[in-house]
Every structure is written in C-alpha cells, then in structure tokens.
Amino acid sequence: MAVFTPVTIAELEQFLAPFDLGKAVRLEGIAGGVENTNFFVTLVDEQGQHTEYVLTLFEDVREEEMPFFVELTTWLAKAGIPVPAPYQDRNGIALHVLNRRPALILPRFLGQHLQRGELTAEFCAVIGGYLARFHKAGADFFMTRQAHRGVYWWRRESAIRARQLSAADAELMLQTVAAFDQLLEQEKRGELSLPQGVIHGDLFHDNALFHAGEMTAIIDIYNASNTYWLYDLAIVANDWCSAGGGHWHADMLDALLRAYAAERPFTDDERKVWPLMLQTAAMRFWLSRLEQINPDGSYMKNPDDFRDILRARVERPDQLPV
Ligand SMILES: Nc1ncnc2c1ncn2[C@@H]1O[C@H](COP(=O)(O)OP(=O)(O)OP(=O)(O)O)[C@@H](O)[C@H]1O
Ligand SMILES: N[C@@H](CCO)C(=O)O
Numbered sequence: 001m002a003v004f005t006p007v008t009i010a011e012l013e014q015f016l017a018p019f020d021l022g023k024a025v026r027l028e029g030i031a032g033g034v035e036n037t038n039f040f041v042t043l044v045d046e047q048g049q050h051t052e053y054v055l056t057l058f059e060d061v062r063e064e065e066m067p068f069f070v071e072l073t074t075w076l077a078k079a080g081i082p083v084p085a086p087y088q089d090r091n092g093i094a095l096h097v098l099n100r101r102p103a104l105i106l107p108r109f110l111g112q113h114l115q116r117g118e119l120t121a122e123f124c125a126v127i128g129g130y131l132a133r134f135h136k137a138g139a140d141f142f143m144t145r146q147a148h149r150g151v152y153w154w155r156r157e158s159a160i161r162a163r164q165l166s167a168a169d170a171e172l173m174l175q176t177v178a179a180f181d182q183l184l185e186q187e188k189r190g191e192l193s194l195p196q197g198v199i200h201g202d203l204f205h206d207n208a209l210f211h212a213g214e215m216t217a218i219i220d221i222y223n224a225s226n227t228y229w230l231y232d233l234a235i236v237a238n239d240w241c242s243a244g245g246g247h248w249h250a251d252m253l254d255a256l257l258r259a260y261a262a263e264r265p266f267t268d269d270e271r272k273v274w275p276l277m278l279q280t281a282a283m284r285f286w287l288s289r290l291e292q293i294n295p296d297g298s299y300m301k302n303p304d305d306f307r308d309i310l311r312a313r314v315e316r317p318d319q320l321p322v
Pocket of ligand 2: 034035202204285288289301
C-alpha cells in the first residue's frame, strides 16, 4: 500500500508546467509509505540531461499546514541538514495542488534506508549526531507547529482505542497518557524545564537514507512539530535500538545517546524524565499503528511491537548515560 492517489503523466506535466525543470519521462509509484503518496519522477531538461526527483502528495496534511514544512526543510537544508527542500516554481512558489492533494516536487537523494538487520552501533551514533544537529539547527526557526499526533490527539484517540484493547493493554495505554499529562502539569508549575524546539517526530530507520556507508538524507519530515527534543530522541531510540519484545540492543542505545549528547549535552531535568519519554514515544506509535489500517482491515504496521516496547520501558526504566 503506497499510492493512495494515482497520478497520470498528463497530470504530472500540468503540475510541472510552472517549474521549468524539464519534461517527464518516468513516473513510478514508491511502495512502502503509510502516510503520503510518493513517486520517483525522471525529468529531461532542455540540454537533454536526465534528473531524478520525488513527487509527494500529502494525504494527511492540510494545505494550510504545508508552509511550515516548506519553510522548515528550506531552513534546515540551508543549515546543512540533508533534508529534501522542495523546488520552487518560476514565481518562487513550492506548494501546488495535484488531484486535490497538496503536492511538492523534491530532490531525490542517493541511497536507501538500512534494513533493520543492518543497523549497528556505528549507524546509531551517526543518527544520534544528526538528530542533535537537526535540533540545534531548528532552534531559531521562525515558525511553530503543534503535532497532529501529539498530546491532544493521543488523549482523544487513547480513550477511543482503549475500548478495543484488553483490560491490561488499555490500562497500560491510559496510564502512559496520564503520566505525560502529569509531566505537563509539573512543567506548568515550574517544577521542570525541558529544552524544546522543532522535532522530526518520525525519525525511524526507514526515514534515513545511506549510500556507501554514509548518511545522505533525513526524509519524511511531515510529522515535524514543536515539543521536547528528548521526545524525538526517544522515538529514535525505540526504533533504531530495540531488539524484539522491547529489549534493547544496549551497545546501539549507548552509541546513539552518547553521540547525541556530544552535540547537545543532557540537562538534569531531562535525566529525570527519560523513562517517561521512552514510554510516551512508544505509546504514540502503538496508537497510530492501531489507527493505520489497510483497505482489507489488516494493520499497515504491527501495533503490538510498540505495546511490547511500552511494557518493557515501564517494567525496566532506563537512565541516560553520565
Ligand atoms: N527525497 C527522497 N529521495 C530518495 N528517496 C526518497 C525520497 N523521499 C522518499 N523516498 C523513498 O520513498 C520511500 C517512502 O517515502 P516516505 O518515508 O516519505 O513515505 P511515507 O508514506 O511518509 O512513509 P512512512 O510514513 O512509512 O515513513 C522512502 O523509504 C524512500 O525509499
Ligand atoms: N514510522 C511509523 C509510520 C509512519 O508514521 C511507524 O513505524 O509506525
């Protein structure tokens, strides 16, 4: 399941007309996505040069939310973070509509994402360093966005989804939501202060491309929002460094956290809340996986993976390295 919205070459040509990038010679749907429709596109310019691009149609993001992503990727790319910043048309406008979806034409980066079995402590250190640099580069970004799958969403969705879960699972989910609400209250009362800024929000290992052993791109930035940086690191840790059943690859986790901290050292308050950040990040993806369903009723990605990760994070709380 990947192409939610089909596009013909004629529709693509019409979309590309204001861009001066060239004529379309190939349009190929990309398998694997669960949130957007993506195509690889090959264009040939007036000099006969073939160049590859990515066309993304946004299935889940409203048009009025798009300027945040256009500006953020442009900002980060200028700061040296390898994210796909969209091409602008001859009037300086990147965002257009294709088949009633907001759509962007983006550079295609070299490389592939690593398979889970290829992940190592070295790669975890690479992504840890990039994540911290991403956070620092976004620190003075001039726009803000509230996550569409953030605290308001999970309060509402967890209450609904809990009804379809076993009593034990429902309790696990609802307790995690409540624990995060308590953290927000503590922060409101001034008892905690956590560094925050723009986060990627979905930096799973399939959203980082590697070529010849080097990271070439961080993609799929459309869950970016403003919240705690540590939450973003927890999302990365839960995906990149988890073995089955919620167990850690301890060497990979250590490498991730040390590489991140080398760029942005942790604060004392961050140390206190790390266990809860890991739990909250696990709950968020458990919940979104319960929601993301194929037309035949099957889950797009297995929700139980994140239920198991959450349970493990609750049973065996973690500490950040000193
Ligand atoms: N700019 C790009 N350069 C090269 N490849 C890309 C680019 N954008 C997307 N891809 C390819 O397309 C695949 C799917 O893209 P993406 O992860 O953005 O889709 P998605 O629907 O948001 O997926 P998911 O939500 O599952 O992460 C990626 O794994 C990658 O192989
Ligand atoms: N990375 C997400 C899917 C896209 O949001 C997951 O694995 O559940």
